[in-house]
Structures are given as structure tokens and as C-alpha cells.
Amino acid sequence: MASRLVGRCVRLLSWSSPQAAARLPPAAAGPAEVLRSKGWLWDTQRFLCEKTGIKDEPYPTTPPHTQLDELLDKAAAPEDVLCAWAEHGGSGNQAAAALVRWTQLMLKTRGEFEGHDPEQQMDARLQDMMRSMSRQVSAVWNGNLVNVLRTLWVMKVPSTDAALGSVQTEVLWRLRRLTYKHLGHLVDWGAARRAPRDVALVSAALKQLELRWTEIADAKTVSVLIANGGHMSPTLMDRLEDKALELAESFSAEDIRKVCVSLAAQSRRSVPLLRAVSYHLLQKPSSEFTTPLILDLAFAYGKLNFNHSQVFQRMASELLPRVPELSPLDVMRCAKSLGFLKWLHFPLFEAFAEHYAANSQKYSTLQLCNLLMTFARLGFQPSAGDEFYNKVHVVMEEFLTGLEPFLQTDVVWSLCVLQQAKPHHLTRLIQQNHVDKLSEGSLAQVENYRLKLLHIAATLNLENPGSWDSARSPSIPPVLTSSSSVSDLRSSLREALQSLAGGGAGALRTGVDTMYGWTIDGEMVVDGYNKPVDLSTLKAPHLPGGGGTQNLPEGARR
Template sequence: MLLFAQALKSSLRQSCLFPQVECGMVATELASSHGPATAAVAAHLPLAVAPPSVHRAQGWPRIPARLMCEGKTFTKDDVFTNIPTFTELEELVEKAAVPEDILLAWVEHRGNSNQAAYVLMKWTLLVLKTKGKLKDLRVDPRIHDLLDTVSQQVSSVWNSNLVSCLQALWMMGIPATDSTLTSVQTEVLWRVRRLTYKQLSYLADWGAYRKGKQDEAIVNAAIKQLELRWTEIADAKTVCALIARGPRMPSSLMDRLEDKALELAEGFSAQDIRKVCVSLATQSRRSVPLLRALSYHLLQKPPYEFTTPLIMDMAFAYGKLNFNHTQVFQRMASELLPRVPELITADVMRFSKSLAFLKWLNIPLFEAFAEHYTANSREYTILQLCNLLMAFARLNFQPSKEEVFFNKVHSALEESLSSLEPFLQTDVVWALCVLQQSKPHYLIPLTQESHVKKLSEGSAIRVENYLLKLFHIAATLHLEHPGCSDSDTGSSLPDPPVQANISPMQRILRDTLQSLVGERTNAIRTGVNTVYGWTVDGELTVDSDNKPVDLSSARGDEALPVGVRRVAFLALEFPNFCAKSKDLLGRFVMRKRHLQLAGYIIVEVPYYEWLELKTDWQKLSYLKDKMGKAVAEDMAK
């Protein structure tokens, strides 16, 4: 035991790893854990390592026992003793009103490399604030002196100043070959693990679109560190800045940033919410929980924060992500309605288009849009007018002063319609068909073979969609302008596309219609693709007593025997309606009109009625009742 004590004594003398108190704790633990013999060894330890209970130097103050487990109470003097004070140079830089004042202060007082980095950053910001040109001013010899000073001792520059200095060099457009830029870049890469998450986010944000090899290395290193340390992020501004740079971020980091945004959503300003939502929209990241949280907090903002740019961008984001939030839409509409007369034409077009994507119709607001066009028609470009018409058509909105509105529309289209790009021309004419504002000379050129060929380019889905629109345009010409169509009109069109997929509601409806006719299966046809480009879920021919008649071989455009009527059953599902409404979208209103003109008696089966029917018997009774009422209304006309 004596040999062990001597060896321990010798090793502790040579060690410099433990301070006196810590070594005393080691000796105490040895004494308590090894009994009296070890306690005796502790008693012979030298002053440097013996615990206070064993040996205390004369004049040492007694340390309370609780100091080992309780935190130290710091006085005001303790806290602020080591904080550096501003030098005269830094005070002058802070007070500078123009960039020249900063350079004069540097020449007069000069400083070390850390101060040079600070001065360079402040000078750059002040040049931008006063709308100066950095590239022209960087040739000043005083700027070169600043750069040289930074480069000489870059390792002594504080982290915050180093990151800001790199930003300043980026903004100044310093060439990649410049020695100062190279040394700063190298130092930033060397220190990247020691930077705070805010400094890392600044690098990722500022350098997002830098093309230099070293710049990309810095950004990638910063993003990697953020991915490892994402839990440290604790403020909304950083989250917003990083989400805005989403295309450069790994998908895993974006998922975590969305979680952070959800956690910090309460602290977001209206502009933060706008920034995050627009970023999510441009990246097509539809995070429903985050969008709901941001929408809730947006509703709590005061009216003055609902600026027109914010409303426009939020409508774009919601439309792009197909996210509906009625309360937010109502708030935006109420805030925007009084400002409509002062809006520029682009804003009217943007907002109406976004609401059309969302299938949300606010009649007072759209009336204001129509009046805005009527009053400012000369300021609208043809593209803005086209988008406005397509928005109106999608929602089947008819202005109350439609004659005045459409007179101006036709006046503008007469001059420009034929010169439009083929796809846009088709969209606009199709929209006029929905709004019942088409004219034969709009329609006939689009049914010609030369126009059909122009629409055959692109993806298969796009070609099919535009082919259907051409069928609808040809149907409008044939059914709504019968005296203006000739025998060749529409002959260049191929057969209508066949509906490939059917919904569960359509499938159940078609099965129920088969049960409706019983054994007379030839009296009913389901999934009928008409020559007008519309699909009918069920086509049934009935006599004057509403009894099914076997005419399964008769086509939809053929004449029927006297007293026989053709009934079309149409499933109207949730996506066929405007949001929070029982009003059909324009496309489905036009379908009903075309089929009625083609001789069908229409039986509409809306989803909100069909879903209430639980048994097959209820569904059969419902269809019989609906058909009887439809036939009775037709006979009463």
C-alpha cells in the first residue's frame, strides 16, 4: 500500500490536467472508496492535490461545501469584464452617413485585420443603402488597403466578421483569383464546424447561386453542417431563409426545416408566412400540417399586414399547392375588394387566375374584376385578357353587366385572336364557348385540319386534353350555331378519346342503372362516349310511360321514334363543383347544355345526394324518382 501511495503521489505531481480542487476531489473519492488505509495515503498528499479537509494552506478562504454542486452567482462586473469596447475607428464607422466617411475613418485610425473585415462589411452595406455601384468603387486604393489588411492576418478575424466579409466580397464581385477572396474562402472552410447555425444559414442563403468552385464548396459544407445541427435552429428568420433556398437543400433537411417551421409558426410575421408559402409553392412541397398552421396564424394578423403583394403571393401559393382554406380566402377577398380600382392589370389577372385554380368564386370580387377590365381595357395586354376569360370560364362566372364587358372583350379579340399561339387560341375560344360568347368565325378556323395538326405536339395527356376541347368547340358550332356550320366542319377531328378510368361513384351508378332495367339490358348503355366529346354515365331510352325501350343500337345523334325520349344520367362528383358550393364549374355547365341541345333529358346525380343513399333499394328509388321528374319537366316545356 505504501508503494501504491508513493506512485500515486508522483504521478499527481507531474500531472497538469487537474486543478487543485478537482485533484482534491479525486483524493477524497479515493479515501472514501478504499477505507482507512487509503485515507491515510490522502493525508500525506502534497498541498497541490490534498483536499481541503486534509490540508489547507494558511490564509486560504474557506470554500462552502455547496459550491461543488451549485452554480456561481455572477455580479454585474463579472459578466461585462471581458466584453471588448468599441474603438474610435468602430465608433466612427457606426456613425458614418456616407461610404466616404468610413474610408476616411480607416485612413485616419487604421486597425487590425478583424477591424478591417468589419469596416469592409459596413462600407459595402452603406454603398448599397446609398445606391452606389460597388464594382466601380472597389478600385479605390483604400479598399485595396482594407483587403490587404484582411488577407494578412485572416486567421485572427472573428467568425461573425469573417462571414460578413465573405458576403461583402461576393457582393463586390471580387474575381475568384483574388488572393483576399481565396484566403477568406479557405478560412471559412477551415472554420465551418465552429460557426453558429445562423452564420451557416447566412452562407447557405447568400451563396445559394454562386458558381465558383470554392463558393459551392462553402455552401455545401454549410448545408451539411446545418443538416447535422438542425436541432439548434431556434428562430423563424433562419427557418424562412433556409426554406427559401429549398432547391439547394437536401430533401431530408427540408423535411426537418418544415418540422421546425411548424414548431416556430406562432412567431412568424406575415412576411415570414408569405416567404415560406411561396417557397413551398415554387418547390411543389405540399406540407398540409404546415400550411394549416401558417394559415391559422395569418388570420390573426392585423389588417395593415395584409398588403396587396402579400395577398397576391398567398393566393398564388394556395393555388399552386391546391390548398383550400375558406377563412383565409374570405379574409383576403374582404381586404382586397376596396383596393380593386387601384390594382394594376397584372394583379387582377394573377388573383383571378389563382382563385380559379382553387375553384373558389367570390361574386362581389369577380364583379369588381369585371368592372376593372371595363374601365381599364386599354391597359390590359391580350395575354392578361385571355387569362381573365379563362378564370371566368372555369368558375362559370357571368358578369352582371355582361353586355358592356363582352363588347370590350370582343373588340380586343377581333384584332388579336388569330395571331395567338395555337394552344392559347384554343383555350380562349373554349372559354368563350363556356361563357356562351363564342362566334362562328372564332370557331370554324379551329376545326380545320391545319389547326388540329398544330395541337398534336407535346405529351399524350396534353394532346388528349386539347383534342377534347376541339370536340367541345365543334359541338358548340354544331349545336349553338347550326346555321353557320358546314358538312366538313369537324371532319378533320379523329374519334373522341375514350374515358379510361372511372371513379367509385361512377362504377356504382352504372351498376345501379343496370339493375334499374332488370333483364332488359339492351335498353341501357353505360359509359357512352358521345360524338360531342362528352361522356355519359348512363344512356336510357324510355317511352311516354317511362318504360325502357330497346334502342341500344341507336347513336346519340340519330333521330328517335315518336314518343321516345333519350335520358342521360350524369354523375356530379365533388371536383365538379366550386369550392364550398353546389354551383357547377363552367366545364360541366357546358356539358349539360350541349347534351340538352343534342336531345337528351338530363338526370344529374350529385355526390352530396348520392352519398346519403345507403341501400341498393334507396338508390333504385332515387334514380326512378329523378328520371320521372326530369321527363315530366321536359314534357311540360
């Protein structure tokens, strides 16, 4: 080791000053001359920081463009690719590129592959191409390797195929050397695959992305990965949301649509990210506000319960001129999404009502039901109500009784809110057999529908008193308000009412659950001199039990 070190030092000294080597002892100078004569044959003026090699012959980084490559670029039909390969042949990398090109042209000219077609894929030229690629798979470039894996998936090659197996194995070995874009493509293209080797490959790619997430630097990859968020770990999704927040300015309108729909599908309400993409969405030109984009964004915002008035105004103004061109399904989707957000744009909903009036025969019963429930949720009454509701009643008379009990209750309750319910609709729903059908389900659902039944019964009693025989009506249990739900404001209000009543027994009721479904915060009866009267003995038609037996005294007020 010492002699090597001395020899190298002598070489350096002899380069900088030839006389220095002469002054060294013979034992050190001798070997140095031999090394110099062997090592400095080409260039004696090379610096230590320079790479070794001949300057006049640089290492070729890109192979020359061959005639096969030119023919592949010019190919206009799948047969052109096969003929070019049969005539010229090529390396494994060129075979992969040719296979990708052949598949692209097949999809362009014939549409999707209808499964594994032996007659089509047993072509000798195609088989030779796949064998060449499989034999030299280690020489295939990373980009071509990922693309050819997708190509084999698109071709619906069976999982037992040797070429597919070799490509999968090579991709798995190269995962650490693939860029984050290649990994993103693997996750995007392979997320729906169910074969064990494909699932293992996608899982390995996701692990690499989780380790290398800081490398991601473009919005498209982020949007693609978030769109496949159902296959990712919560940790990676959190990091991708941070990346999306960082790159939100460079998102296209389509990227924003993908991100929002994916967040809605996963119920991930990331408010900072939604605010950021909403701000940048407003900067986009009208040409990017396509109808599918508006409908998907309305769904996403509605599902996530995220309100942004400026975005809604922009979407409504862009969609309003296109309403006559929408399908009934699109009208129902958009109206329902905005209804969940409690956001009412009068011109847009007027256009929805006009669309139904003009195309009522194209609407299914379910679509009409959703439209009615949305109008009721928003309290919207069309200006041309007679024309709209005449067509609604024609459909309801024919199909209302055939709806399942919960939907039937929702529709009739909506008609009550819109002041369009007819007595025979209401009496049918307060029959005991219908009430019993609504007692199935979760506690919250049962309480919700019990409240709607009370509202329906109250509408029938108050607006059509002669249509309801209280003696033969079923007993609908009231919806009780739990003490835990009493707010501070209600609690202080009840204390004030107690002090007003003077603390007399029976002079005040608080938290009164009525038979109409409403809860009264406080109830008193005062006589002609405004003095509290005992409530316990007085009749109370609003209570489920009817109260006491005495009528209200003359001059008294409840």
C-alpha cells in the same frame, strides 16, 4: 505517480489541519511543505471548485471601444470610413468591420456595385484595409468574418482575389464553430453563387446545418433556409418543415409569405404546415396584409391546391379596396390563382371586371386571355357584362387568329362557356388543319383538347345550326372513357339499368361516348307503352357514326 498523489494529499491535509502534516512521516511531509510554499503564495483560502487565477484581475472579454470604432459608428459617407482608417488604423477585426461599414454606405449612397470597378477599389486606403484584414484574418470575429465574406461578394471581387481567398478558407476552417444563424446567412447569401469555392462553402454549411438542425431556435432562420430549399437535401427540408411547424406561432407575415412561396416553388404540399401558418396568418393585423403578400399567398395556395376559405375571405376583404390601384398583371395573377382553387368571391371578381373595363388599353392580349379563362373556369358572369364583353370582342376580332393553336382553343372554349362565342370563331377551330395542330403533345393533353374541340363543335351545331356544314366538317375522334375509370357508383347504375331493360339485346347502351364530348351513362328508347325498343336500327345523331337508318317510331322517347 504515487509520490505525486501522496504530495497532493498532504497539501490538502495541511490546508484543512496543519497538525496533520506534522504527524506524517518525514518522507511525505517534506515535499508537501515545499509544494505549499510555491503554490499558495497568493491565496490560501481557495476552494477546489474555483478556477485558478487572480480574483482582482478578470479576463477581458470585450476589447475597449477605440476612437476608430467611434468614427465608424458616426460615418455618414464612404469617404468618412476611409479617412478614419487612414488616420487611426486598427486590427484585422476592425479592418473587417470598417470594410463592412464602407460597403453599406456605398450601397446607400450609390446603389449597387456595377461589377469590379478598379478605379474605385484601388484606393490605397481601401487596399490597406483589405490587406490588414487578410493578414490577420484568424483574429476576425465570427460575425465579422461572415459579414465581410458577404461584403466581398457584394463588391463583386473576382474569385482570384487574395483577400477573398483567405476569408473563404478561414470560414471553411471555422464552420464547426459558427452558430446556426451564421450558417443560415452563408446559405442565404451564397446560394446563388456559382464559383467552385463558393459552391463548396455553401455545401459544407448545409452539411453542418443538417447535423445541427436541432439548434435552430428562431423563425427567421427557418424561413430563410426554407426559402433556399432548392439547394438542400430532402432530409434537411423535412426537418426544417418540422421546425417551422414548431415555430409557426412566432412567424411574421413576411416569414409566412417566404415559406409559402418557397413550398409552392418546390411543389412541397405540407398540409400540416400550411394549416398552421394559415391559422397564425389570420391573427395578423391588417397593416401586415400588404398587396404583394396577398398576391404571393394567392399564388402559393393556388399552386399547391390548398383551400382555406377563412384565409381567402380575409385576403379578398383586404384586397378589394385596393383593386383600382392594381396593375393588369396583378389582377390577372390574383384571378388566375383563385381560379385554380375554384374559389369565387363575387365582389372581388366584379372589381376585376370593372378594372378591365376601365383600363382595357393597358391589358396585353395574354392577360385578357387568362382573365377570360378564369371567368369560364369559375362560371362567372360580370353584372356589367355588355360593357365588359364589348371591349373583349374588339380585342378578340383583332388578335384571336394570331394566338398559338392551344391558347386559341382555350380562349374560344372559354367564350363558349361564357356564351359569348361567335360562329366565325367556332368554324375556324373545327377546320381540319387546326385539328391536326392539336394532335401534338402528351396523351393527356391531346385528349383534353380533343374534348374541348368536341364542345366547340357541339356549341356551333346546337346554337348556330345553319353555320355548320356537317358534310364538310372534319372528323374529330371522340374521347373514349377507359373501363378502368368507371367508378363503383357508375357500375352499380349500369347494373340497375340492365335489370330495368330486362336483359334484351340492343335495348340499352351504357358508357355512350357522344360526338359532343359528353359520356352518357345509359341510353334507352321506349315506345308509347314504355316498352324498350331495339336501339341498333334507330338513327342516333349524337353518335359519331350516326347510328342506324330508321327514324324514331311515333310516340317513342329516347
